[in-house]
Amino acid sequence: MFLTIVGLITAASIGYFLGRGRSTGQWLRKKELPQDQSYPPILHMNKEWLRITLQSIGDGVIATDATGKIVFLNGVAESLTGWAQADATGRPLMEVFHIVNEHTKEPCADPVAKVLATGKIIGLANHTALVRKDGTEVVIADSAAPILDDRGKIEGVVLVFRDETDKRQMQEKLRISEETYRNLFHNAQVGLFRSRLSDGVILEANHQIAEMFGYASRDEFISDFIAKDHYVDESQRNEMLRLLNENGEVRHYEAQFRRKDGSTVWMLYSARIYPEESWLEGVMEDITSRVKAEEKLWHLSYHDSLTGLYNRTFLEEKMECLAQDANLSVIIGDVNGLKLVNDAFGHQQGDQYLVRIASILIKAAGEGGIVVRWGGDEFAIILPHSLPERAMEVMQAIRENCKQEACGTVMPSLALGMAARRGLDERLEEVINRAEDRMYRQKLMESSSIRSGILASLTNTLREKSFETEEHTERTRDLATALGKRIGLSESWLVALSLMASLHDIGKIATPDDILAKPGPLTAEEREIVKKHPEVGYRIIRALPDLAPIAEAILSHHEWWDGSGYPRGLEGEAIPLTARIIALVEAYDAMTHAHPPKSAMTREEAIEQLRRGAGSQFDPYLVEEFIQMIEDH
Numbered sequence: 032m033f034l035t036i037v038g039l040i041t042a043a044s045i046g047y048f049l050g051r052g053r054s055t056g057q058w059l060r061k062k063e064l065p066q067d068q069s070y071p072p073i074l075h076m077n078k079e080w081l082r083i084t085l086q087s088i089g090d091g092v093i094a095t096d097a098t099g100k101i102v103f104l105n106g107v108a109e110s111l112t113g114w115a116q117a118d119a120t121g122r123p124l125m126e127v128f129h130i131v132n133e134h135t136k137e138p139c140a141d142p143v144a145k146v147l148a149t150g151k152i153i154g155l156a157n158h159t160a161l162v163r164k165d166g167t168e169v170v171i172a173d174s175a176a177p178i179l180d181d182r183g184k185i186e187g188v189v190l191v192f193r194d195e196t197d198k199r200q201m202q203e204k205l206r207i208s209e210e211t212y213r214n215l216f217h218n219a220q221v222g223l224f225r226s227r228l229s230d231g232v233i234l235e236a237n238h239q240i241a242e243m244f245g246y247a248s249r250d251e252f253i254s255d256f257i258a259k260d261h262y263v264d265e266s267q268r269n270e271m272l273r274l275l276n277e278n279g280e281v282r283h284y285e286a287q288f289r290r291k292d293g294s295t296v297w298m299l300y301s302a303r304i305y306p307e308e309s310w311l312e313g314v315m316e317d318i319t320s321r322v323k324a325e326e327k328l329w330h331l332s333y334h335d336s337l338t339g340l341y342n343r344t345f346l347e348e349k350m351e352c353l354a355q356d357a358n359l360s361v362i363i364g365d366v367n368g369l370k371l372v373n374d375a376f377g378h379q380q381g382d383q384y385l386v387r388i389a390s391i392l393i394k395a396a397g398e399g400g401i402v403v404r405w406g407g408d409e410f411a412i413i414l415p416h417s418l419p420e421r422a423m424e425v426m427q428a429i430r431e432n433c434k435q436e437a438c439g440t441v442m443p444s445l446a447l448g449m450a451a452r453r454g455l456d457e458r459l460e461e462v463i464n465r466a467e468d469r470m471y472r473q474k475l476m477e478s479s480s481i482r483s484g485i486l487a488s489l490t491n492t493l494r495e496k497s498f499e500t501e502e503h504t505e506r507t508r509d510l511a512t513a514l515g516k517r518i519g520l521s522e523s524w525l526v527a528l529s530l531m532a533s534l535h536d537i538g539k540i541a542t543p544d545d546i547l548a549k550p551g552p553l554t555a556e557e558r559e560i561v562k563k564h565p566e567v568g569y570r571i572i573r574a575l576p577d578l579a580p581i582a583e584a585i586l587s588h589h590e591w592w593d594g595s596g597y598p599r600g601l602e603g604e605a606i607p608l609t610a611r612i613i614a615l616v617e618a619y620d621a622m623t624h625a626h627p628p629k630s631a632m633t634r635e636e637a638i639e640q641l642r643r644g645a646g647s648q649f650d651p652y653l654v655e656e657f658i659q660m661i662e663d664h
Contacts, residue, residue, distance in 0.1 A: 090193045097186055099124050099143045111194060113164030133160035133170055142175040143188045150185055152176045170195045222315040231258050234310060243317050245291035263287040263295055279304045297322040335404040337382055338389035346403045350459050353415060359452040360422035362412040363466040364445040365474055368485045369408045372441055374570035376541050388443055391436060395428035411463065419451040442488050446474035486575060490533065492540050503620060508532035510616035517660050527581050531613045535588045538568030562597050565589055584610040593647045611650045615657055
């Protein structure tokens with residue numbers, strides 16, 4: 032538009048400069064001027080003044096005659112085209128004013144020819160470049176206007192053009208900048224948005240924030256999102272608005288939001304108000320994973336990873352809060368039989384045992400009770416604002432719950448000790464120490480009955496799992512003690528034989544039920560599992576001090592006289608005597624009593640089998656004594 036106006040004025044100036052008077056068009060004709068007004072001052076300027084004016088214009092000016100040949104160039108046109116006035120005058124325009132498309136390099140149409148043909152003012156197409164005389168290019172914008180005489184006849188054309196290189200470069204930089212901004216905005220790994228201050232309507236957003244809130248697209252997010260409906264905690268929104276109103280911005284504010292589907296997400300939120308634009312711009316980052324990790328870290332810091340109970344660190348930090356509680360009671364419990372469970376069944380079963388104990392304690396402690404895993408197999412229950420009577424009720428509940436709940440093959444049990452605070456002068460650590468001392472005293476006094484209970488539980492479990500009946504155990508015991516008496520064993524040896532008869536296969540409680548009850552032959556892998564039961568039995572018995580003397584015999588009751596047995600390949604008299612006796616009498620009882628699918632042998636058939644095994648599987652001396660004992664009855 033500016034070049035067009037300049038072109039009109041310049042056309043008028045050149046028309047007069049060329050000596051053709053009022054030749055710029057109808058607006059310069061005298062008959063159209065008010066009667067009391069003279070011609071425009073430009074028509075009264077002398078040619079020198081007009082020449083100086085045209086030379087002073089900041090744009091390039093080229094004038095042609097009616098045939099399209101150049102009659103005038105100003106200094107800027109000379110500089111831009113590379114042609115001097117003297118060299119250019121009389122040449123066709125396109126020889127001097129060589130223009131091409133800056134991208135395709137295709138020649139552009141002759142603007143003078145267009146003006147001469149149409150009589151209209153025209154402008155160059157976008158992306159026009161002027162090829163200078165030396166072959167270099169410069170991006171230009173121009174317009175061409177006709178020069179008319181008094182009768183409206185075209186006497187020539189004037190072109191006004193300017194160097195657009197800097198402008199084009201600035202436009203390109205602006206385009207690149209805007210494109211970069213758009214790319215950053217829409218490809219950022221955080222959510223970006225702009226909303227209207229008055230009502231919170233979303234004006235712009237990237238797809239990341241739409242995805243964070245569970246919307247299918249940014250368009251859906253922009254049209255449907257209402258911020259206040261997505262805060263999980265309204266107080267968090269109010270605090271964020273307060274900070275915005277007071278400071279004009281909010282930085283690194285954490286809040287929990289509700290997604291479109293109702294699930295929740297934690298966001299790190301920063302925003303700034305632009306009052307002059309009446310909008311708010313902000314950035315949001317999904318920090319749900321970080322928050323969950325922090326929560327998990329906090330939980331691990333103050334909770335036992337196995338049972339989920341509070342740990343000792345938590346209680347030590349909690350003591351400051353409990354310091355002002357004068358009516359406080361503490362129960363300390365030590366788990367009975369944990370080592371036995373670990374040794375017999377493995378630590379995985381031991382872990383399950385502890386988890387069950389934790390469940391029992393939580394149930395007994397009730398609301399307000401603080402259950403803590405105090406150590407490996409020790410637990411503490413803190414009962415704030417509780418008198419000793421309340422603590423006694425909790426201890427009784429623990430004992431009742433243990434009786435009602437089984438954990439694998441061992442009935443849960445704990446040794447318990449309780450202490451109540453004697454006033455604010457007594458530190459909590461002292462109360463815990465008194466409860467712990469009482470627990471240890473109880474464990475010491477009840478140790479024998481505890482072990483007896485565990486053993487009875489294991490024995491009952493073995494009978495339930497295997498085909499061995501109580502009658503089989505009694506027969507084996509009777510035969511073993513009878514043989515022991517025959518060969519002159521002492522009373523203590525006979526007691527050991529009696530215990531061996533009951534407990535030699537105790538390790539089978541760790542053998543899977545499907546293997547023990549399998550009707551057909553065992554696979555090689557299953558046989559290897561069964562062959563581990565002497566070692567399991569050994570570990571169980573070693574965990575019970577009263578029975579430790581027979582542990583070695585239990586480990587060896589599947590050894591053979593010739594060394595081909597298991598688990599250690601002992602031979603001869605290296606095998607404990609009680610183990611040799613039990614192996615012999617149990618084999619005889621098994622042969623003479625039916626065990627589906629096998630039928631029972633006669634006494635004679637069984638004796639023959641024992642004779643064949645003498646010196647290989649069985650101690651030959653014991654075989655002869657046992658056969659003689661059987662035949663004597």
